[in-house]
Amino acid sequence: MKTLVAYSSRTGNTKKVAEAIYEVMPEDAEIVSVEDVKCLDKYDFIAIGCWIDKGTADKKALEFIKKVKNKNVAIFITLGAYPDSQHARESMDRIKKLLEKENNIVGEFICQGKIDPKLIEKFKSLPPDHPHALNPERIKRHKEAAKHPNEEDFKKAKKIFKNIIENLESTVCSQ
Known part of the structure; x- marks a missing residue:
């Protein structure tokens, strides 16, 4: 089974998760930026x-996703919000909708990641009633996000993707 780990990364979060996932992929797997x-x-x-x-995949990833057809696909995302938040779930669901019509989605992983410092600076200038304005809760979340992805996140990602590969390989072998 020929495997590709393709990622788009702005701050390095998604690339780090991609590299962790790649460690549990079959020997002939490849890892590359979606642009390449x-x-x-x-x-x-x-x-x-x-x-x-x-609330959805970044622009480079969206362009890549449009090209993916008739594949077994798993999705992994990084974001500043908590992985179990409604925003994270809705973001994943939007990406899945883009892929599910022409592909077989076989798994997913959501990971919190540090927020681009340029964005945080931009948030500082927003009016208090803006949804992204800095407030005590948002500042707390940004501080937590800065700790991710971490070794525990990598461990979870590896476990999920190792199971995905094992399930796909057993399906191929039983056909």
């Missing part, structure tokens, strides 16, 4: 990673 993928035809399984921008 040349040909999708040769892959049976694609792990797609992106960071969240405005």
Whole structure:
């Protein structure tokens, strides 16, 4: 089963998660930025990673996702929000909708990640009633996000993706 780990990363969060996932992929797997993928035809399984921008995949990842057709796909995302938040769930659901019509989604992983310092500076200038304005709760979340991804996140990602690969391989072997 030919495997690709493709990711888009702004601050390095998603790239780090991609590298952890890659460690549990089959020997002939490849890892590459979504911008550098040349040909999708040769892959049976694609792990797609992106960071969240405005509630969905970032622009580079969205362009890549449009090209993915008739594949087994798993998605991993990083974002500043808590992984179990409504925002994280809705963001993942939006990405899945983009892929599910023409692909078989076989798994997912959500990971909190540090927020781009440029964005935090921008948030400081927003009026208090703006949804992204800095307030005590948002500052607390930003401080927590700055601790991620961490070793525990990598461990979880590896476990999930190792199981995905094992399930896909057992399905292929039983056919």
